[in-house]
Amino acid sequence: xxxxxxxxxxxxxxxxxxxxxxxxxxxxxxxxxxxxxxxxxxxxxxxxxxxxxxxxxxxxxxxxxxxxxxxxxxxxxxxxxxxxxxxxxxxxxxxxxxxxxxxxxxxxxxxxxxxxxxxxxxxxxxxxxxxxxxxxxxxxxxxxxxxxxxxxxxxxxxxxxxxxxxxxxxxxxxxxxxxxxxxxxxxxxxxxxxxxxxxxxxxxxxxxxxxxxxxxxxxxxxxxxxxxxxxxxxxxxxxxxxxxxxxxxxxxxxxxxxxxxxxxxxxxxxxxxxxxxxxxxxxxxxxxxxxxxxxxxxxxxxxxxxxxxxxxxxxxxxxxxxxxxxxxxxxxxxxxxxxxxxxxxxxxxxxxxxxxxxxxxxxxxxxxxxxxxxxxxxxxxxxxxxxxxxxxxxxxxxxxxxxxxxxxxxxxxxxxxxxxxxxxxxxxxxxxxxxxxxxxxxxxxxxxxxxxxxxxxxxxxxxxxxxxxxxxxxxxxxxxxxxxxxxxxxxxxxxxxxxxxxxxxxxxxxxxxxxxxxxxxxxxxxxxxxxxxxxxxxxxxxxxxxxxxxxxxxxxxx
Numbered sequence: 124x125x126x127x128x129x130x131x132x133x134x135x136x137x138x139x140x141x142x143x144x145x146x147x148x149x150x151x152x153x154x155x156x157x158x159x160x161x162x163x164x165x166x167x168x169x170x171x172x173x174x175x176x177x178x179x180x181x182x183x184x185x186x187x188x189x190x191x192x193x194x195x196x197x198x199x200x201x202x203x204x205x206x207x208x209x210x211x212x213x214x215x216x217x218x219x220x221x222x223x224x225x226x227x228x229x230x231x232x233x234x235x236x237x238x239x240x241x242x243x244x245x246x247x248x249x250x251x252x253x254x255x256x257x258x259x260x261x262x263x264x265x266x267x268x269x270x271x272x273x274x275x276x277x278x279x280x281x282x283x284x285x286x287x288x289x290x291x292x293x294x295x296x297x298x299x300x301x302x303x304x305x306x307x308x309x310x311x312x313x314x315x316x317x318x319x320x321x322x323x324x325x326x327x328x329x330x331x332x333x334x335x336x337x338x339x340x341x342x343x344x345x346x347x348x349x350x351x352x353x354x355x356x357x358x359x360x361x362x363x364x365x366x367x368x369x370x371x372x373x374x375x376x377x378x379x380x381x382x383x384x385x386x387x388x389x390x391x392x393x394x395x396x397x398x399x400x401x402x403x404x405x406x407x408x409x410x411x412x413x414x415x416x417x418x419x420x421x422x423x424x425x426x427x428x429x430x431x432x433x434x435x436x437x438x439x440x441x442x443x444x445x446x447x448x449x450x451x452x453x454x455x456x457x458x459x460x461x462x463x464x465x466x467x468x469x470x471x472x473x474x475x476x477x478x479x480x481x482x483x484x485x486x487x488x489x490x491x492x493x494x495x496x497x498x499x500x501x502x503x504x505x506x507x508x509x510x511x512x513x514x515x516x517x518x519x520x521x522x523x524x525x526x527x528x529x530x531x532x533x534x535x536x537x538x539x540x541x542x543x544x545x546x547x548x549x550x551x552x553x554x555x556x557x558x559x560x561x562x563x564x565x566x567x568x569x570x571x572x573x574x575x576x577x578x579x580x581x582x583x584x585x586x587x588x589x590x591x592x593x594x595x596x597x598x599x600x601x602x603x604x605x606x607x608x609x610x611x612x613x614x615x616x617x618x619x620x621x622x623x624x625x626x627x628x629x630x631x632x633x634x635x636x637x638x639x640x641x642x643x644x645x646x647x648x649x650x651x652x653x654x655x656x657x658x659x660x661x662x663x664x665x666x667x668x669x670x671x672x673x674x675x676x677x678x679x680x681x
Contacts, residue, residue, distance in 0.1 A: 130256050131155035131291035133299070137263050138192065139163040140299050142306045145183060145555045147176035148194040149203075152222055153287040168555065168584055171576035173199040175548040177206025177219065178574075182549030184216045185537045186511060187556035188343075189307040190270045190278075194220040197285040198235035204242035206542075207277040211246040213366070213540035214339050216275035216308045218266045219243070222287035226254070235285060243279040250279040256290045260297045264305075271308035274430045275343060309343060309429065312447035320455055322442050323401075323425050327459065330399035330423070332467045333359040336382060338411060339366035340404015340428055341448040346370070347532070349452035350403070351377075356456045358464045359401075360471040362390045364411050365514075365524040367404075369536040373528035377468075379475050383411045385521045388678035389478035393471045394418055395680050402426040404448045407437040413679040427451045486526065492669040493645050495593055499526035501648045502591075506534060507561045507656070511553050514538040515546035515566040517600045519593065521674050523565050544573025547590060551577060554586040561589070561656065568594045568626060571663075578635035581661040589655045590632075590663045597622045599671045621671075632663035642666045 128136075134156040138146070146160065147168045160167055170176040173195040180191030191210075195203040200221040210217040224233045243250045249269035253262050262280055270278045283289040304310045327333055335354060347370050354361050354377040361371060362382040371378040380390040394400060394417045402424065405411055415437060418424070424441040426434050427448055434443035444451055485496035499522050506512065508531035514523040516539035529536065537553065539545035550564035571592050581588055598621045609617055632639030638660045640651040648666065655662035 127294045127296050129155070129159075129291065130259055130293050130295055131288075132159045133259060133295055133297065134263070134291060135159035135163055135165070136299050137260070137301065139165055140301045141267055142189060143192055144187075146192045146194065147179040147183070147552065149173045149176050149199050150196075151286045152194040152196045153220060153282065153291065155288050155291040166555070166584075168580065170548070170580050172574065173202035174206040175574045175577050175580070177203050177217065178209065178542070178545050178548035179552035179555070180217045180219075181206075181210040181213065181215045181545070182513065182537065182552030183556045184210065184275075184552075185213070186535065186553045190216040190218045190267060191552060192218050192220070194287075196222045196287070197224060197239070200239040200281075201237065201242055204239060204246060204279075207243070207246040207279070209540045209542040209545050210277050214274050214276060214343065216270040217277040218270050219247075219277060219279045220287065221279065221281050222285050223252075223281050223283070224285045225283050225289050233285070240281060246277060247279045248276040251281070253280055253282045253290070255283070256293045256295050259290070259295070260300070264300075264302060267305040268302060268310070271305045271310040274340070275308045309447065312344070312450055313429070313445065314450045315427070315444050315446035315454055319442065319444050320458060323444065323455055324459055326399060326423060326425060326442060327357050327401075328462070331464065332397045333357060333399040333401060333464070334394055334397040335359050335361045335401045335403065336394065336405060336411070337361060337363045337367040337370055337403045338405030339364065342367050342370055342404070344404065344448035346403070346449040346452055349449045349456070351375070353452040353456045356459050357462050358468060360393060360468060362386075362393060364405065365520055365536075365538050368524055369529050369534055372530055372532055374530070379471055380478075381524050382417065383413055384677065385410060385524055386677050387478055387525055389474040391417055391677050391679060392474055397422070399423045399425070402428075403452070404428055406433045412437070413677070416680050419680065482526070489645060491644055492667055493643070494669050494672055495522040495674075496526050497645045498591070498593065498648065498666055498668065499523060501645065501652070502563070502565075503528045503530070505649060505652050506563065509533040510561045510563055511535045511537070511557060513546050513550040513553055513562065513564045515570040516541050516543050517567070517570075518674055519546065519565050519567055519570060522593070544570045547571055547588075548574050548577050550588045550590070551581050551584075551586050554588050555584075558586075564588055564590045566590065566592060567598075568592055568596065568623060568628070569598045571628065572626075575631060578632060578637050578661060578663070582635055582637050587659065587661050589652070590661070592628050592663060592665050593668050594626070594628060594665050595668045595670050595672060596625055597671050599673060602671050603673060628663050628665040632661070636660075638662040640664045
């Protein structure tokens with residue numbers, strides 16, 4: 124039998140019923156509901172900026188495998204919308220609640236009010252307004268439904284009242300009814316059509332140099348074991364995007380590394396030479412394909428994805444398979460006879476081995492200042508077997524994606540889909556989702572400076588992440604194009620465009636009552652990292668690296 128309760132209590136109890144463990148928010152939003160959260164097991168994480176809490180919810184969702192909740196009031200809604208670009212591009216299930224003035228106050232210059240709904244449309248798959256109390260049960264259920272079906276992406280619910288509390292004091296008698304299937308993602312796992320399976324089987328049998336390209340969709344599906352079985356069945360090399368880097372350990376006999384603009388030259392060459400590319404959970408973006416040069420147009424493609432709109436979007440001659448990745452691999456492996464591609468596997472392995480030999484000097488370089496490759500080599504050696512490595516965008520993703528080797532299947536890698544500064548708050552969210560795992564954030568000085576105040580959040584909430592700052596005193600990735608822009612003219616004040624003041628991030632961490640350590644020599648990093656592991660505090664390791672050091676970008680076909 125249903126009983127009366129306030130909308131605030133109903134809201135809190137419904138979130139708990141969906142298995143929500145944390146809410147990341149910036150005051151002031153849904154205060155009545157937050158008060159009722161006191162009677163649940165949900166943890167309230169107050170941040171220092173709307174973008175910060177949005178990124179926390181994203182990191183949480185990627186690790187927990189269920190929607191991350193973030194909230195902000197009317198005046199902060201525009202900032203929160205900006206934070207949803209990364210989970211939208213990164214296929215992450217985030218539900219954002221905002222407030223807005225009630226209808227009677229619209230179009231009257233109400234305090235702090237702008238029309239923010241349009242800002243959410245490009246970065247959500249569903250955005251709705253909760254005007255009356257009767258909508259609350261349906262729209263909360265719909266938010267979870269939308270966030271967890273097909274490709275996970277953000278959802279936005281705009282609640283009446285500039286702090287969202289215009290309707291929460293009202294009584295309601297609705298029962299708490301949740302769709303448990305939508306408490307995690309993917310909510311549904313469609314199987315592939317049998318006729319399409321036969322098409323794929325025939326195409327693979329015809330191929331002499333197949334390659335499997337694994338992307339974020341395979342990670343969402345939890346397809347690791349099915350992938351290993353399938354790769355062995357068709358005897359084909361496996362390459363991954365950065366978003367799927369940790370689906371295979373580095374020394375798996377079929378793994379050949381990361382592909383695309385931020386990938387390895389050897390891996391790109393393997394895709395270029397292949398005569399069949401099997402895309403698993405990929406939207407074939409410019410980064411994955413090296414601006415659509417990998418593979419070359421006309422190469423036969425098998426593309427498997429939950430979202431039918433992505434199938435064949437960027438390549439012709441595509442066998443399109445709408446399916447859960449794990450089910451596809453399992454069903455195709457069941458009917459596929461074992462194949463052998465000994466020469467192709469050997470050739471692809473030799474390309475990878477040559478790349479490893481070429482980078483060995485960088486990985487072992489002892490000189491100071493430190494270069495990022497050596498820092499990544501140290502991380503390979505020191506990362507705990509259950510660590511979560513969270514990388515920022517740009518060079519941080521390029522360095523860690525290519526030079527940090529994962530040696531244990533319980534190690535996890537997530538990275539920004541493009542937003543500089545994402546990694547630190549995302550690491551805080553990841554730690555909330557997995558409190559017993561070691562969470563390491565790898566970022567540059569430019570990226571870390573975005574959300575420095577969240578050190579206080581991490582300390583207050585006991586979310587003890589380890590932040591490694593590749594501190595080269597500048598935004599080095601932009602220097603190449605700056606040099607092009609300055610070609611033929613005096614250098615002048617070019618430094619104004621990319622150079623920062625020298626900053627002591629260890630001292631900043633200490634000012635927030637966190638552990639702050641400085642490393643200037645490669646041989647000192649191990650002691651600092653071990654100290655961070657033993658600490659019961661959030662830790663910042665400020666690594667002084669070579670100023671403006673440039674990464675060599677991966678080979679691409681002309």
